[in-house]
Amino acid sequence: xxxxxxxxxxxxxxxxxxxxxxxxxxxxxxxxxxxxxxxxxxxxxxxxxxxxxxxxxxxxxxxxxxxxxxxxxxxxxxxxxxxxxxxxxxxxxxxxxxxxxxxxxxxxxxxxxxxxxxxxxxxxxxxxxxxxxxxxxxxxxxxxxxxxxxxxxxxxxxxxxxxxxxxxxxxxxxxxxxxxxxxxxxxxxxxxxxxxxxxxxxxxxxxxxxxxxxxxxxxxxxxxxxxxxxxxxxxxxxxxxxxxxxxxxxxxxxxxxxxxxxxxxxxxxxxxxxxxxxxxxxxxxxxxxxxxxxxxxxxxxxxxxxxxxxxxxxxxxxxxxxxxxxxxxxxxxxxxxxxxxxxxxxxxxxxxxxxxxxxxxxxxxxxxxxxxxxxxxxxxxxxxxxxxxxxxxxxxxxxxxxxxxxxxxxxxxxxxxxxxxxxxxxxxxxxxxxxxxxxxxxxxxxxxxxxxxxxxxxxxxxxxxxxxxxxxxxxxxxxxxxxxxxxxxxxxxx
Numbered sequence: 463x464x465x466x467x468x469x470x471x472x473x474x475x476x477x478x479x480x481x482x483x484x485x486x487x488x489x490x491x492x493x494x495x496x497x498x499x500x501x502x503x504x505x506x507x508x509x510x511x512x513x514x515x516x517x518x519x520x521x522x523x524x525x526x527x528x529x530x531x532x533x534x535x536x537x538x539x540x541x542x543x544x545x546x547x548x549x550x551x552x553x554x555x556x557x558x559x560x561x562x563x564x565x566x567x568x569x570x571x572x573x574x575x576x577x578x579x580x581x582x583x584x585x586x587x588x589x590x591x592x593x594x595x596x597x598x599x600x601x602x603x604x605x606x607x608x609x610x611x612x613x614x615x616x617x618x619x620x621x622x623x624x625x626x627x628x629x630x631x632x633x634x635x636x637x638x639x640x641x642x643x644x645x646x647x648x649x650x651x652x653x654x655x656x657x658x659x660x661x662x663x664x665x666x667x668x669x670x671x672x673x674x675x676x677x678x679x680x681x682x683x684x685x686x687x688x689x690x691x692x693x694x695x696x697x698x699x700x701x702x703x704x705x706x707x708x709x710x711x712x713x714x715x716x717x718x719x720x721x722x723x724x725x726x727x728x729x730x731x732x733x734x735x736x737x738x739x740x741x742x743x744x745x746x747x748x749x750x751x752x753x754x755x756x757x758x759x760x761x762x763x764x765x766x767x768x769x770x771x772x773x774x775x776x777x778x779x780x781x782x783x784x785x786x787x788x789x790x791x792x793x794x795x796x797x798x799x800x801x802x803x804x805x806x807x808x809x810x811x812x813x814x815x816x817x818x819x820x821x822x823x824x825x826x827x828x829x830x831x832x833x834x835x836x837x838x839x840x841x842x843x844x845x846x847x848x849x850x851x852x853x854x855x856x857x858x859x860x861x862x863x864x865x866x867x868x869x870x871x872x873x874x875x876x877x878x879x880x881x882x883x884x885x886x887x888x889x890x891x892x893x894x895x896x897x898x899x900x901x902x903x904x905x906x907x908x909x910x911x912x913x914x915x916x917x918x919x920x921x922x923x924x925x926x927x928x929x930x931x932x933x934x935x936x937x938x939x940x941x942x943x944x945x946x947x948x949x950x951x952x953x954x955x956x
Contacts, residue, residue, distance in 0.1 A: 493824045494524030500813070500828070501541060502555035504531030505739070507759065507848025508811050511608075511841045512555065512832065519831050525824050535675040538563075538899040545569040545816060552819040553829060555608065558809040561599040562896035562945060571815040572602045576826045583830045584853075591884060592852045595891060596810045600948070605812035606829040608838065610852030612780075612883040613684040613807045615642060616745060616754045616761075619776035619875070621655060630654075641778040643800055645685065645721060648753065648781050655752035656728035667728030668753040669736060669744045674910040676737030679902065680807040681755055682715070682909055685722050687803035687890040688783040689714030696950045699803075700893045701930075702789075703952060706943040708930040710905070711923035713794070714787035719912050719919035726913070734914060746771045746845075755780075757807070758842075758850030761876035765867035766845050775872040777879040779886070780804050804883035805890040810852055843868070851880055894949045895942050897933050904929035 502508050509531040516527035530551070532540050541554045542563065564570050577585050583606070585593070592607040621627055622639055631639040635650050642648040652667030659665075671678040683699070690699035690709065700709055709715070726733055730750065738756065745754040746763045749770040754760060764775045782802035788795045813829040815822055831837065841849045842856050843866035851857055857880070860873035868876075883889065893901065904926050912922035934942050 491524035493821075493827075496524070496821055496824050497526045497528065498552040498819075498821050498825045498828060499528040499530060499550060500553045500555065500825070501530040501532065501537075501544070501551045502811075503534050503537050505534075505848055507846060508555060508609075511837075511844075511847040511849060515832050515837055516828075519828050522831075523824070523827065525821075525828065527828055533675075534677060545818075549816060549818045551816055552821055552825040553813055553815050555811055555813045557898075558596040558605060558812055559892050559894045559898040559902070561604060561814075562894055562898055564814070565599045565602075565604060566896050569817055570604045571817045571819070571822055571826075572604060573597075573606065573815065573826065574603045576815075576823070576830075577603060577606075580826075580830050582834055584835055587835070587853050587855060589852055589854060589857075589884060591806070591889070592810055595806070595894075595949075596812045596852075599894070605814045606826075606833045607810055607812045607852050608833055608841070609810040609812070609849040610856075610880070610884075611757050611806060611808045611810040611850060612880055613680065613755060613757055613805055614780055614879050614883060615648065615778050616756060617641060617651070617776040617778070618655075618660075618749075618752050618771070618774055619871075620774040621660065621752055622776060627654075641776060642753075642781045644783055645688070645718075645781045646783075649721065649725065652725055652728040652753055658752075661749070665749070666730050666751045668725055668755075669729060669733070669741045669751040670722070670725060670755045671736050671738045671741050672726075672729075672734050672913050673737045673740075674906055676739075677808070678737060679906045679909045680805075682719055682722065682905070683807055683890070683892070684755060684780050684805045686715045686718035687780065687805045688801050689717055689785070689787050690789070691803045691888060691890050692786045692797070692801050694887055695889050695891060696952055698893075698946070698950050699890055701943075701946055703943075703947055703950065706934050706939050706946060708927040708934075709789060710930065711920070711927040712787060712789055714789075715923055716920050717787075719909070719923060723913055723919065742845075758876070758880060759845060759848060761872070762843055762847075762850075762863070762866070762868070763845030764869070764872055765843070765863070767867075772867075773869040773872065775869070775875070777872075777876045779879055779882040801888070802886060803888045803890050804886050805892075806883075807892060809892055809894075810850070811848065840866075851877070857881055891950060893946065895945045897937050897942070900933050901930055904933070 512529045544551050596607045597605045628639045656667030691697050744750045746769045764771045782800040785794050815825050841847045842851050863873040908922040908926035911917040912919045
């Protein structure tokens with residue numbers, strides 16, 4: 463634990479003591495002798511803040527908190543198997559997309575009553591999107607958000623501001639070097655900087671996660687969003703809202719996957735082995751690339767003591783496109799202005815209580831403790847947590863991040879990029895239906911087949927679509943359709 467963690471921890475612990483002890487009117491050892499067990503992802507992100515806050519919570523309440531960590535690929539089935547049988551986990555911290563499977567089976571405890579009696583959680587301070595998308599399902603609240611997730615583009619601001627680079631780029635491409643506004647511009651910039659010598663070493667144009675079983679497939683959604691959604695959030699990009707037919711193999715996705723594979727020419731030769739961890743370390747510690755795509759983690763990681771990007775970080779909303787795929791007319795359409803469609807990939811790590819837990823209140827109180835401002839205001843500024851801004855207080859001022867060591871200009875750009883995504887009326891939602899993990903697994907396989915050259919992008923996406931149809935038919939097409947429509951705030955067709 464570094465000095466920054468110790469300093470923040472002392473303040474957070476004091477504040478939390480006041481919250482739990484006074485605001486709730488509880489004795490400091492209310493849960494003495496009780497034990498709760500929570501399972502989550504070992505990134506080491508996500509597991510880190512839970513493990514760090516567990517002894518703080520024990521000191522305040524007497525409850526011992528066991529944190530069980532597992533790989534991302536194993537997380538969904540491990541939670542499901544435990545909830546079906548042993549019920550050894552009192553809670554789990556996972557992706558909101560999986561709510562459909564767990565809620566429909568009755569495995570999760572509704573939290574509305576608990577939240578109503580927990581004013582210290584400051585529920586209404588959580589941004590509406592995360593309260594409504596990450597936390598709720600079928601009209602009830604099941605999760606406590608810890609994280610706000612949007613994928614965005616990061617770039618080397620120092621390279622973009624360099625006069626020689628700006629002149630050379632304008633000469634070659636005919637327009638000004640600035641944060642990429644479209645995917646075509648992103649590709650130009652990756653090409654331009656690839657192989658350039660910076661600070662005595664050659665860099666690559668871009669780093670993006672492309673390996674299997676490491677959350678890489680979400681980047682396809684980020685790249686396809688502006689091609690596939692142009693009528694607002696309710697349009698969706700993954701399934702036809704009239705019949706639940708997959709859209710994954712339509713031309714917008716084919717173009718996105720083709721362009722994504724093309725970026726390999728401007729990436730490290732072993733890019734197919736890059737997961738999110740390799741992207742983050744490669745961009746913030748090795749400074750090996752000019753561009754990167756990631757969630758909000760790179761922003762906070764830029765402040766780490768071993769960061770080479772501090773004071774050089776540029777952040778921007780996902781690029782858009784001047785063209786979009788009109789799925790109804792089955793043709794490409796040129797828009798009068800750039801179509802932006804930021805993608806809320808994943809939705810944000812959140813905690814849920816097992817409906818069969820014998821310690822529901824203690825378990826909820828721990829989740830609440832982690833999510834309260836005293837803890838979350840710290841956690842979203844620390845790169846290793848994997849938690850990104852999701853409360854209004856997190857967006858209120860760059861000072862929170864500057865105090866944690868982030869460069870002031872870096873922090874301002876970072877929050878502006880996230881804010882632009884969150885406020886966009888064409889925000890793209892992830893699919894949140896029963897079987898989401900199965901749809902994701904099929905997508906992961908197909909994306910890998912295309913990126914590795916085993917299949918053409920079109921053939922790979924056709925394969926994903928076929929698997930998605932099998933899953934949908936097995937689970938019930940009408941049922942899946944109605945749930946998907948509800949997730950987009952559309953009325954049921956039944």
